[in-house]
Amino acid sequence: MAGLSLKGISKGFGNTPVLGHIDLDIVDGEFLALVGPSGCGKSTLLRIIAGLERQDAGSLFIGGKEVDHLRPHERKVAMVFQNYALYPHMTVFENMALPLTMARLNLLERIPFVGALSSRKRRVMQEIKQHVQAVTEQLRIETFASRKPSQLSGGQRQRVALGRAMVRDPDVFLMDEPLSNLDAKLRVHMRTELAELHDRLGVTMVYVTHDQVEAMTMADRLAVMDQGAILQLGTPAEVYEQPASIVVAQFIGSPGINLIPAKVGPAGLVEMMGFALPLRAPVLPGAPVTIGVRPEAVRLQPLPGDIQIPVKFRRRENLGSESILHFSLPQTEASILCTVSNDQLPANAGASQTTLAVAASQCHVFDEGGWRVTPVGLDARAPAMPVGVQLRPMGAAA
Ligand SMILES: Nc1ncnc2c1ncn2[C@@H]1O[C@H](COP(=O)(O)OP(=O)(O)OP(=O)(O)O)[C@@H](O)[C@H]1O
Ligand SMILES: [Mg+2]
Numbered sequence: 587m588a589g590l591s592l593k594g595i596s597k598g599f600g601n602t603p604v605l606g607h608i609d610l611d612i613v614d615g616e617f618l619a620l621v622g623p624s625g626c627g628k629s630t631l632l633r634i635i636a637g638l639e640r641q642d643a644g645s646l647f648i649g650g651k652e653v654d655h656l657r658p659h660e661r662k663v664a665m666v667f668q669n670y671a672l673y674p675h676m677t678v679f680e681n682m683a684l685p686l687t688m689a690r691l692n693l694l695e696r697i698p699f700v701g702a703l704s705s706r707k708r709r710v711m712q713e714i715k716q717h718v719q720a721v722t723e724q725l726r727i728e729t730f731a732s733r734k735p736s737q738l739s740g741g742q743r744q745r746v747a748l749g750r751a752m753v754r755d756p757d758v759f760l761m762d763e764p765l766s767n768l769d770a771k772l773r774v775h776m777r778t779e780l781a782e783l784h785d786r787l788g789v790t791m792v793y794v795t796h797d798q799v800e801a802m803t804m805a806d807r808l809a810v811m812d813q814g815a816i817l818q819l820g821t822p823a824e825v826y827e828q829p830a831s832i833v834v835a836q837f838i839g840s841p842g843i844n845l846i847p848a849k850v851g852p853a854g855l856v857e858m859m860g861f862a863l864p865l866r867a868p869v870l871p872g873a874p875v876t877i878g879v880r881p882e883a884v885r886l887q888p889l890p891g892d893i894q895i896p897v898k899f900r901r902r903e904n905l906g907s908e909s910i911l912h913f914s915l916p917q918t919e920a921s922i923l924c925t926v927s928n929d930q931l932p933a934n935a936g937a938s939q940t941t942l943a944v945a946a947s948q949c950h951v952f953d954e955g956g957w958r959v960t961p962v963g964l965d966a967r968a969p970a971m972p973v974g975v976q977l978r979p980m981g982a983a984a
Pocket of ligand 2: 628
């Protein structure tokens with residue numbers, strides 16, 4: 587087993603830069619998800635780790651050793667691709683045994699009839715057979731070891747591809763959207779299987795996905811990427827609760843975070859929808875900021891001190907156990923979404939709702955460039971006040 591260390595990895599195709607100076611340390615045994623929108627460079631980074639693509643600058647270390655000069659099969663990494671990349675003319679067993687026969691038999695021994703005469707080949711093949719069988723049992727695919735990939739379901743093919751990676755006993759598993767070809771129900775099932783497999787094997791996994799739910803539910807840490815850069819690295823809770831930028835905040839969480847335009851008033855307080863929030867943003871007075879509020883932090887009934895936002899009801903999406911309520915903000919086309927559990931939903935919820943409530947402590951503040959700013963100097967648990975009312979500084983007596 588081994589950790590991974592990427593130092594200043596850059597890559598471009600032609601004149602187009604795709605990855606810019608990526609630094610990333612992945613701990614031994616960690617499950618790290620690389621997430622980000624389509625085209626942000628996830629697969630390219632994974633292929634560089636696998637040795638299938640060569641970086642333009644920077645170095646890669648596996649288990650503390652630089653591997654830049656090593657070819658893919660010398661790196662002790664195994665990759666599972668989105669399309670599984672199984673050989674259609676080979677059985678499940680043959681597909682899984684292939685990486686081992688390639689590694690352990692010489693060219694002559696691999697010729698079917700010539701090699702059969704070699705006692706060494708018979709011994710090696712017996713060992714390979716036992717190894718492959720052990721992995722098929724672990725993945726519960728032993729009953730269809732003699733079938734061809736075309737005779738398998740999507741989920742079964744996915745497990746074979748995983749098995750082919752496992753037989754090599756890699757130090758690092760690299761997975762590129764391995765579940766994206768499966769239907770929604772099977773994806774949920776395989777998520778659990780993969781997470782359990784990771785726990786059992788204790789192996790380092792780098793898992794590429796653009797599905798934030800997969801990343802949030804399976805990974806120890808997420809690296810959120812955009813346009814060839816890592817915007818934030820952290821546990822799912824850190825990334826969700828303290829998104830480093832608007833892009834991260836929008837990417838993680840479903841439905842997406844609400845964004846409300848605001849500004850910094852003369853006293854340095856964030857002013858939103860006529861309220862001065864007990865948040866002093868470290869940006870120049872007068873500068874525009876954006877407030878992010880998660881849909882589940884939006885309340886239908888205000889608590890004391892909440893900011894109250896006038897809204898117009900648009901529609902309700904009933905998801906069974908909960909509903910997503912869509913509202914529009916005044917004088918703008920912008921929407922604000924609110925998720926509510928259906929058993930807490932008043933009968934008149936929706937059309938009759940003219941205001942929504944938010945606590946200042948639930949407001950994320952982003953500067954003009956879209957980066958999170960940490961408010962200073964005031965107690966974020968204090969109530970929001972209409973603009974013009976003086977707020978109590980943090981630590982001051984009530
Ligand atoms: N071989 C290549 N030649 C030229 N451009 C490439 C090549 N491979 C990838 N790119 C470009 O590099 C960028 C990053 O591609 P990459 O496949 O890494 O994205 P991704 O994050 O995996 O996206 P997706 O989620 O759609 O799989 C894209 O703009 C893509 O068009
Ligand atoms: Mg990709």
